[in-house]
Amino acid sequence: MVPPRSRLTAVLLAFGVLVVVAAGLSLLDLFLPRPFDGVVLESDSPGAVWVRSVVPGSGAAEAGLRPGDRIAGIDRILLRSTAHADEILAARRAGEVVPYLVARDGTLQEVSVRLGYRAFIDFSYLFACLLGFGFFAIGKFVLRRQPGLRSAQVFFILTVLFLAFLVCRLRPASYTWMDSFALGLGMIALLLLPASFLHFFLIFPEPVPLRPLPGAPDFRRRRRLWTGALLAIYLLPLAVLAGTVLRARLTETPLALLSGAPKANWWLLAIYLAAGLAALAWNIRRLTDPRLRSGGFLVLLGAIFGLAPFLVAAVAFPPALHADPYRFFVLAALALVPLTFAVAIVRYQLLDIRVILRKSLFYTFLTLVLSAFYGFALAAFNALAQSSEVARTSYFPLQFALVVVLLLEPLRRWSLRWVNRFVYPERPRLEREIAEMELALGARVDLPAVVRELVERLPRVLDLRFAGLYLLRDGALHREAGPVLLPELLPFHPELHRHLAAKGRPLRCAELGGREGESVKGAGSACQLLASAGVELIGDLTSPRRQLGLVVFAASEQLSIEEADLALLGRLLRQAALALETSLLLEERARQAELERELEIASTVQAGLLPERLRLPRGWAVAAACRPARHVGGDFYAELPGPRQAESAVVYGDVAGKGVPGALVMMAAHEALQTLALSHRDPGVLFDLANQRLYRSGSRRGFVAVGYLAPGAHGEVDYLVAGQPPLLWRRGGGEVEELPLGEHRLPLGALLDGGYRASHAAIAPGELLLGYSDGALDALSPEGEPFGFARLAAALANAPAEPEAAVAHLLSAIAAHSGGAEPYDDITLVVLAREPEA
Structure with a gap:
């Protein structure tokens, strides 16, 4: 179904086409090769053949006919x-001589008139035709850009009536039927013009409060009243004309027309125009947008100074509309109406229309006009100077050339400055706002502020439909801001970023999708994805240190962005890239600081899980240390109930993983061993149950290597190693050897069935046992060499007999090997010593 506004627009366009065709036929009729006597008839005397004027050099002029004669x-x-x-x-x-009977000063006389062809149309009428068709072109342009805007529709009607009046009513009248048709059409246009002017100014630039808006209270009743008022406005001129004609017939007096309409209609025209101008002035006062107020004020001035001379000439001096040179001056003043409308549309975007004139073409045209004018002026000056004494000197050509050089270029530059200031007022405003945005971006250190400047403010400055921001994260471009119709993700192509950065300005998708983008990897696919969302421009965000993302723009339908605008935009994007990088660095630093705080808290919590002191049976001493590779780690040690009553055991573990994931698995293993040991003291059973729980928990990648030491009161030690390195045993003589490992020693959680069994060893007084995680063996030197088993055994051999001192000695040896660097993996040490007998 066609929307009502679309149907109305189609009807208006059809009406405009019909009037244009009628005006064109009226103008064409004047050039048809038919016999012409040179008489221009009086159009304000219907039914009589009165002479208004005579074409110079025609048969009527040769026969002596003059204005005021009646044929x-x-x-x-x-x-x-x-x-x-x-x-x-x-x-x-044509060429025949025809006798004419002419009434003049109360007498009749016969004159002979030689017929010819129409060979002359006065310049003022051609100017009127040009003015009418020009105004119609403006109206058609406005309706095409804003077909659904009511003020644009009424403005189009106004321009159509303007065309019909200027072309049809002001044509030189003759005898043909086309004259009667054209003059009648021009008369109807003249009657309806004031109503259309008043209607337009009642709704432009904004509707007066009399016109109801959809959703307003009592909308239907007010709409009926508004429609009735408009109907009365349009019908009143026709009613006044009908009343005047009826009165003339009843009184049997000739119908007196004044410049194509009865005098009463001219008074109504004056009232309508005064009311329309008052409504326009009141509407302008209500506007808050300075741009619209300036445009409306310009239209108001054009209407006043364009229509007032026309109205005065038509009523007070009717011949001024039909005789040169007066008619030309009246029409020149009337030209202010379409001229001011055109300037207001171009400069102030009236009726929500933005027109960007190509500067290069406009400057070229202006230079040609100035050159032609200057050449004509110089030719005239040269012709006048030829007879002077100066022209006879040998220095005259040089002086004349200097005049040309010294005057033409300053005149051209002055004209271009005036054009920049008047026709292109957006350029200084755009440069000023871009500079303000650059300063604002330089002062911004937070990402939301940068996003606001690019995605929210920039479209308003450039009159864009929207902008979107994509930032590079995790190897892809993620949409950070912009409408939802933009793709959420874009593939990252470094070649595209380098190409955009090399250009130094945003590029059009048409350029990247064409020959220029064929050699740039990713340009075609990116443009295809973005073009479907209406994106027309792609700009790069690259700092001197890294590629950050893309900014995409969708221009409005009326927008044509110049190369100078793109250069300004490229400069702004470079500043935005620096601000964006700063904000991202600060955000990353803040996030890192927050993470460090959280890790410190987690490290404190994890350290709280480690027992402050381990309690073993009498005759035993123990010490343990845990050094995570990061803030939190996956190693731990704990005290568990031993296999015998009133005895304790030491368990230590190493989770496959570091950092927060390893710490989470460590806590799960720690909780499982603590809980199960309360009811299952046997180490084999304890490990089997803990293995099954960890395996079924789903943490298959986070299996746990565990070591278990349970010393007895008489020197025996029950031990079990599941995935940990072998225990080191330092004997009384200082030699170090490994304790034998059990048959099943897989880490807990690796397989469902572990089959763990504890082993036993007898430790003499003064001997040491060392349990350790693989982080002690994997500690790297600055050259990349691991600490290894041999160095660990040598350090244990030279360690003190007291467990605390032995742990400190071993950690010092590992740190010395690493050069003080952070450990590559978590390090856990447990030293168990049999105290010497007293």
């Missing part, structure tokens, strides 16, 4: 009407 007969036949005269002349040929 009573042609070819000795009394005339009944102008159509009767046309029939008589149509039977004659």
